[in-house]
Amino acid sequence: MIISDAYLIVTSPGRNFVTLKIVTESGVYGIGDATLNGRELSVVAYLEEHVLPTLIGRDASRIEDIWHYLYRGAYWRRGPVTMTAIAAVDVALWDIKAKVAGMPLYQLLGGKSRDRVMVYGHATGRDIEACLEEVARHVDEGYKAVRVQAGVPGIASIYGVAKKEGEPYEPADSDLPAEHVWSTSKYLNHVPKLFAAVRERFGDDLHVLHDVHHRLTPIEAARLGKEVEPYHLFWLEDCVPAENQEAFGLIRQHTTTPLAVGEVFNSLYDAKALIENQWIDYIRATLTHAGGITHVRRIADLAGLYHVRTGFHGPTDLSPVCLGAAIHFDTWVPNFGIQEYMPHTSATDEVFPHDYRFEDGHFIVGEKPGHGVDIDEQLAKQYPYKRASLPVNRLEDGTLWHW
Numbered sequence: 001m002i003i004s005d006a007y008l009i010v011t012s013p014g015r016n017f018v019t020l021k022i023v024t025e026s027g028v029y030g031i032g033d034a035t036l037n038g039r040e041l042s043v044v045a046y047l048e049e050h051v052l053p054t055l056i057g058r059d060a061s062r063i064e065d066i067w068h069y070l071y072r073g074a075y076w077r078r079g080p081v082t083m084t085a086i087a088a089v090d091v092a093l094w095d096i097k098a099k100v101a102g103m104p105l106y107q108l109l110g111g112k113s114r115d116r117v118m119v120y121g122h123a124t125g126r127d128i129e130a131c132l133e134e135v136a137r138h139v140d141e142g143y144k145a146v147r148v149q150a151g152v153p154g155i156a157s158i159y160g161v162a163k164k165e166g167e168p169y170e171p172a173d174s175d176l177p178a179e180h181v182w183s184t185s186k187y188l189n190h191v192p193k194l195f196a197a198v199r200e201r202f203g204d205d206l207h208v209l210h211d212v213h214h215r216l217t218p219i220e221a222a223r224l225g226k227e228v229e230p231y232h233l234f235w236l237e238d239c240v241p242a243e244n245q246e247a248f249g250l251i252r253q254h255t256t257t258p259l260a261v262g263e264v265f266n267s268l269y270d271a272k273a274l275i276e277n278q279w280i281d282y283i284r285a286t287l288t289h290a291g292g293i294t295h296v297r298r299i300a301d302l303a304g305l306y307h308v309r310t311g312f313h314g315p316t317d318l319s320p321v322c323l324g325a326a327i328h329f330d331t332w333v334p335n336f337g338i339q340e341y342m343p344h345t346s347a348t349d350e351v352f353p354h355d356y357r358f359e360d361g362h363f364i365v366g367e368k369p370g371h372g373v374d375i376d377e378q379l380a381k382q383y384p385y386k387r388a389s390l391p392v393n394r395l396e397d398g399t400l401w402h403w
């Protein structure tokens with residue numbers, strides 16, 4: 001199990017993905033996702049210059065030791081670039097270990113806690129009517145849970161709402177950052193109407209979710225949480241930026257709407273107070289950005305003690321490698337909540353052959369040894385890297401805002 005080679009594949013079948021391949025002397029290899037949306041090449045440089053040369057000659061079976069070598073050994077701990085680089089190595093090593101054991105990854109973690117993994121899809125529309133049509137399409141396709149985001153009258157364009165009806169939105173949609181203009185008051189006045197319309201048309205059984213994308217202050221988030229209580233959301237996501245974890249304490253005092261946060265977290269320490277104080281209900285830290293299986297398992301275990309469940313980030317800017325590994329994790333983790341799902345383009349699915357499958361609003365884990373996702377390196381070469389940026393958000397007076 002000695003590591004003989006480790007290299008990166010950067011490909012852009014519709015959008016950029018960075019993939020790490022670790023090869024052992026026996027020929028068994030593992031794959032990890034190293035995609036940090038909009039900052040892809042910074043992770044490439046970190047891995048190529050500082051990490052990959054140190055892996056050659058190491059025993060691939062010593063996952064825990066290698067994790068700490070890269071975390072403690074770097075001296076500069078945490079941060080999205082470092083933790084994405086560590087995650088890519090970690091997931092590739094778990095893939096190797098499971099392949100060598102001849103088992104699907106979920107078996108190494110402790111076996112199945114469930115037969116299938118509930119996902120939520122994304123319904124977006126320029127207005128409430130268009131959005132309801134998209135919710136209906138998802139319900140027809142079998143989804144049991146849908147994230148609902150609509151355009152707001154008076155706001156020209158909102159991140160998270162697709163530009164074309166029926167198509168998913170692309171998180172990094174321009175070469176240099178596009179600028180959006182934001183109005184909190186218009187948004188707050190509109191969202192309760194959206195969810196009233198959703199419940200009116202689809203009844204009580206459908207799980208509905210909403211992402212605020214960090215744009216509110218704590219007291220505004222508290223108001224929104226209270227006003228949507230009659231529509232019993234599955235969760236309200238990222239209602240405020242989470243650097244100040246105590247802000248969630250304030251929101252919590254005001255509303256019973258369940259709260260989800262963590263897609264930008266990269267460490268247990270980003271979520272420690274949130275979890276220990278029971279200020280949140282779902283933790284969204286993901287394998288690719290929070291140190292891989294080895295670290296996210298620690299986050300999930302801590303969360304479990306406090307009734308906090310997982311709800312992994314799963315947009316198109318995480319590769320099928322991340323999604324495949326996440327489905328194994330979701331199949332095992334005792335305190336599973338839900339898995340986000342934005343279908344990849346068919347070009348992406350061809351570059352990353354995989355054995356997970358979507359059925360009736362759920363993912364079914366594959367049974368191949370490892371995490372079940374591979375990369376077609378020849379095909380990947382046909383799609384060169386293309387710089388793409390996430391947008392920024394400004395208030396109507398020009399102030400740069402959270403998004």
Ligand SMILES: O=C(O)[C@H](O)[C@@H](O)[C@H](O)[C@H](O)CO
Pocket residue numbers: 037160171211213263313314315317340390
């Ligand atoms: O809930 C989500 O899926 C998101 O908020 C994404 O759209 C992120 O913004 C994107 O992944 C950033 O790269």
Ligand SMILES: [Mg+2]
Pocket residue numbers: 211213237238263
């Ligand atoms: Mg989000």
